[in-house]
Amino acid sequence: MLNYLWGAMLLLGIVYGAFHGRLPEITSAAIDSAKEAVTLCITMTGVMSLWVGLMEIAQKSGVIGRATKKIQPFISFMFPGLPKGHKAREYITTNIIANVFGLGWAATPAGLKAMEELKGLEEERKARPVGGRRAVPKGTASNEMCTFLILNISSLQLIPVSIIAYRSQYGSVNPAAVIAPSIAATLLSTVAAVIFCKLMDGRKQPWKQ
Template structure:
């Protein structure tokens, strides 16, 4: 559906530009945007390669596994339906740590693996379990100490101080994460639709 919508908008824009004599401006803007997109991609590849590389070093040196162990009390609190030594806990921890360091791209594979393991615990049901919903909420709220993507965007577009966003980003994501945790715990405390005890 979105393909049709975007195609329609582009077509209308070209027709309008042709009727108003601005077709040259549209062509120039398209070429400039394409060049800017390529430049941005190159910048993002460099930045993400650097941070993902650091993440890999931290993983190989045992820093990630150590941090994951520190997260165990939090995981027990947030995901009571997941067994203590289950593989899902490792993937959830890796996803959270990557998100905290602003590595959304690096967090995605671990997040997918975590959902896969949670799905196994949910017996591959078509209805998401409460632990699956909780993980999704926390993943979306995503506490970030270093918003790498935004810093890279600000740098690309000529910001005098690209890292100035760090403070506001920490405050905003702390609020969103706290709100997500509060909402998840409230929903966990409610009885299920059948009137039973929360799982």
């Protein structure tokens, strides 16, 4: 849908510019934007490499492992129907930690793996009840899937790496000035997400009986 929307906006702009004799400006803007996009990609690649490298160092040094153990009570609280030792726990934890450090690029692969594991859990529930819970109806996302998606979207971010990189690229005097507002905003969104998930999880659903 977004592809059609962006395509329509571009086409409308070109047609409007052609009717008003602005095609040279459109051509110039397209060339300048292409050049700026390449520069931005190079900048973001450098930033991404730096922070993913730091995450790798943190993992090898055991920092991620200790954080994973610390966050398990929160995982159990948010995903009461997720069996202990299930593979999805590892991916969910990795996704949350990466998001907290502002590494959305590193969080995406773990998030996809987590969804695959949660889908596998639902397939097991179709075969037999897991933890006293039946599988959700076909075509319906499970509580765990919905909770994980909401947490992923609303995640607390201590360091908004992408925004800092964008601000630096476009000449901000203090690119890191967004850290405090970002922490406050994402903290509120995470608290709201947790409250919403627990309220919805408490509702009686036929497949939870």
